[in-house]
Amino acid sequence: MTHHILPPLGLALAAGLLIPWLLVRARWTQQVPRLALTAWALCGTVFALSAAVLPAQLLLPGRTLHRITDTALALDPPSPGRLADASLPEAVAAVAALVVLALPVAGFARELLRARRARARHTELLRLVGRYDPALGATVLADARPAVYCLPGRARRVVVSSGAVSLLTDRQLAAALSHERAHIAGRHHLLVAAAGAYGAVFPRLPLARLGRKAVPLLLEMAADDRALRACSREELATALYTLAVGHAPREAFAAGGPSAALRMRRILTPFHPGHPALRGAIAVTSAVGAIAPLVMACCALPG
Template identity: 70%
Template sequence: MNHHVLPPLGLALVTGLVFPWLLVRARWAQQAPRLALAVWIACAAVFALAAAMLPAQLLLPARTSHRLVDLALTLRLPSPRRMAAGSAREFLAAGAALAVAAVPATGFVRELLRARRARTRHAELLRLVGRPDPHLGVTVLEDARPAVYCLPGRSRRVVVSSGAVEMLTAPQLAAALAHERAHIGGRHHLLVAAAGAYSGRVFRRLPLARIGGRAVPLLLEMAADDRALRGCSPDALAHALYALAAGRAPHRAFAAGGPSAALRMSRILAPPAPGRPVLRGLLAVAAVVSVVAPLVFACCSVPG
């Protein structure tokens, strides 16, 4: 077997199977949700690249496949003259790599389009039944049940039910609105679509898809909580989450309450754990990379 298959195979196994199990059990992940989200994004990107390289490495001879690994590591594309002089076998390998890379890419676009259609339909409904509140900068929906949610993307807006306006105090409502605006400002719907891109038939059994599909939305809620806490008190946000926990939001929307409210409340009100979670997370990532990187470079350094 061509030993240059080993680097992309090892990276695919680490990012698709091993790292998701370690990350979902890491205590620092919920304390530093933005760092954990960055690691999930890196895992998805590296897995997509490694999975695309695998069929190419199987089809190419050892000398050419060695150059392919070098190109992937240095992120350099071959010159137009080199591409024009490619053999049929090399073009077949490139086609196979592009076909594999197209799976998560098309899944990402499909998720974006589905979510945009759902949000557009709901925005049109809100134009009929909702009323704008210039003072709060939101759309108020007449409903006795307390609910606060947002529609990100092109139809961006924050929606508040009349029940939430009556039930929440001014600081609590401001905290809930700050949470929703953090979702919109952070473009969190793109990360949700990226997580959904791996849920198709090809990758859905991978821990990267199964675990990431649950972990990424929760981490996004925690990241929005942290952003809201920059301008409000923990008590105000926790009480708002408690009041909105039973509230419902349309599909493809971000809600301030929801099923994760209890976990997030305890996280907000609990005293911070000793130590520096970001530093612990960086050290954990560095430890994994320090084990994998030498193996990759060792395989890449042998040309034949």
């Protein structure tokens, strides 16, 4: 039984502790945020699946594990009669696996519902005090403080304060609007909800604790990169500087905010995107390539 439990345990430890620790200390993550976000998402998926497999590895004998593995690889789901004849250890292992998988899924749904309700309340407020500007494609809010933010989801909209309209040039305002539309098009609120769910379900896990802080920042950087396709670095950096003091609802994505200074420095600092991306891709691929044969070998050994 020992060799069977090592692969999922090792994967859970790597995805839940080691790789998140390496990601928050790596420089390439801020240069290629989309690759870094993919790495965070893979860590979350691998940890959940590995943790779900552990109860079966602990409770079931080797022959049963091999039979389940062969059935899964053959894409042959068990019949209702086979499920009814499952032994007590098999039933306990199945229930434990479902509970482990259900925890982050339920947390994800709860985060989405909570954020959706908050955005709905803010949308109703905007209908009363805001004014839609078809030229900007955004709702203008009478407020002297410069702010640009978006409300993602079904009732998606971009909001601009009158202070931002008066302080930003047309090109700078267009850059800020492109940044917010990148959040909406990329459905970034789903990744924020996933990071929040892990943080709520596994608060002490480094994957959850570190990811809850890293993912929103990487999403802002990814939106910056998308906006730079239609504007210059100087225009976007100036817009971020002007909007840094602006305020936005908690459930919204704001162009400015506390991360503006770090993102301005990143935007104005030249870098070669190919080098860190290649290094990060090689690191992730190497880790997966090194672990996959071990998992397959251990699962194939007789119990």
